[in-house]
Amino acid sequence: MSTVPTHARAVRFDRYGDRDVLYVADIPMPRPEPGEVLVEVRAAGINPGEITIRSGAMHDLFPATFPSGQGSDLAGVVVGLGEGVTDFAIGDEVLGFSWERSSHATHTVVPAEQLIRKPAALDWTVAGALYVVACTAWSAVHAVDPKPGETVAVSAAAGGVGSVVVQLLAQRGVRVLGIASPANEAWLAAQGATLVPYGDRLAADLTAAAPDGIDAFIDLFGPEYVQLAVDLGIPKDRIETIISFAKAAELGTKHEGSAEASNREVLTEMADLVATGRIEIPVAATYPLDRVRDAYAELEQRHTHGKIVLIP
Structure with missing residues (x-):
C-alpha cells in the first residue's frame, strides 16, 4: 500500500437534483476491509439508472445517503488487498462492479467476489463498460x-x-x-x-x-x-x-x-463473449472524470448508440 496515494478523486453529489449537483471531490484513499480489494480505476461506464437515483426518483427503493458517490461499472488494476483475499494479487487487471455507488472515482474498494480478471484481449474502455x-x-x-x-x-x-x-x-x-x-x-x-x-x-x-x-x-x-x-x-x-x-x-x-445476473459466472461468460468478438459492446464516447456532467448531458439525450465511459 506504500505506493498508493493518500487521496483519491471521486464523483459526489450532496442533494438530489439534475446533473449540475455532480462534482468531483478529493477524498481520503479508501482502505480495503477483510475480503475487499482496492482498485485503481481505469474506466467506469455510466448508466441511465444513475440518473434516476441522483434525481431522487428512486428514493423509495434506493435512497441516497449524502454525500453520495456514484457508479457501478468498473475496470482497473488491483493496488491493495484486504485481509483474507487470495483470489487476486497486486497488479492484477480486473473488471467488475460496485454496489456502493463508488466506481466513478480514481480508486474504489469492492468485495473480491464482485471482480473477475480482465481478459487480455479486452480493451480497458469496453471492460469498464461491461457489467451493467x-x-x-x-x-x-x-x-x-x-x-x-x-x-x-x-x-x-x-x-x-x-x-x-x-x-x-x-x-x-x-x-x-x-x-x-x-x-x-x-x-x-x-x-x-x-x-x-x-x-x-x-x-x-x-x-x-x-x-x-x-x-x-x-x-x-x-x-x-x-x-x-x-x-x-x-x-x-x-x-x-x-x-x-x-x-x-x-x-x-x-x-x-x-x-439476478450479478455474479462471477455470468460476468465471466459475458466478458469471454466480448473478448472473443462474439458480442460487441459499442462505446459511444469517453469523458475524463472532471467532465462527468457533460457525460450525463450526452446520455440524457437518450439517443446514444452504445455506452458512455468515464476515464479517471
Whole structure:
C-alpha cells in the first residue's frame, strides 16, 4: 500500500437534483476491509439508472445517503488487498462492479467476489463498460427464454443494454424486431435485426413486420412499451422490462434486472463473449472524470448508440 496515494478523486453529489449537483471531490484513499480489494480505476461506464437515483426518483427503493458517490461499472488494476483475499494479487487487471455507488472515482474498494480478471484481449474502455449492460442483457434474454425461430421485439434496441440484447438474441437464432430511430438501421441490419421505428405507427408497424405474431417482448425504455406488448397479445410471462417496475407489477409481466445476473459466472461468460468478438459492446464516447456532467448531458439525450465511459 506504500505506493498508493493518500487521496483519491471521486464523483459526489450532496442533494438530489439534475446533473449540475455532480462534482468531483478529493477524498481520503479508501482502505480495503477483510475480503475487499482496492482498485485503481481505469474506466467506469455510466448508466441511465444513475440518473434516476441522483434525481431522487428512486428514493423509495434506493435512497441516497449524502454525500453520495456514484457508479457501478468498473475496470482497473488491483493496488491493495484486504485481509483474507487470495483470489487476486497486486497488479492484477480486473473488471467488475460496485454496489456502493463508488466506481466513478480514481480508486474504489469492492468485495473480491464482485471482480473477475480482465481478459487480455479486452480493451480497458469496453471492460469498464461491461457489467451493467452485459449482466442486464443476459438477465433480460433469459427472462423471456427465446427459442430459435421465434420473433422477439426489443425497445431501445440500439442503446447500451439494447445493443447487447440484440446480439444475444441473434446468437440464439431469434428474429429480432429492433425498436429504434432510423439512424440505427444499418447497425441493426448488420446484427440481422429488423428496424421498426418508434412513433405513432409503432403498433401497426410491429404487426406488419411480424404477421405471424410476436413471441416475446423485451422493454428497455419505459412503461408505454410494456402496455404495448400486452395490447399486442404477447403472453405476460414472456414480456420483460428492466426499467418499468410499477407497470410490470400492475400488468403482471416480468421485471428482472442485473441483480439476478450479478455474479462471477455470468460476468465471466459475458466478458469471454466480448473478448472473443462474439458480442460487441459499442462505446459511444469517453469523458475524463472532471467532465462527468457533460457525460450525463450526452446520455440524457437518450439517443446514444452504445455506452458512455468515464476515464479517471
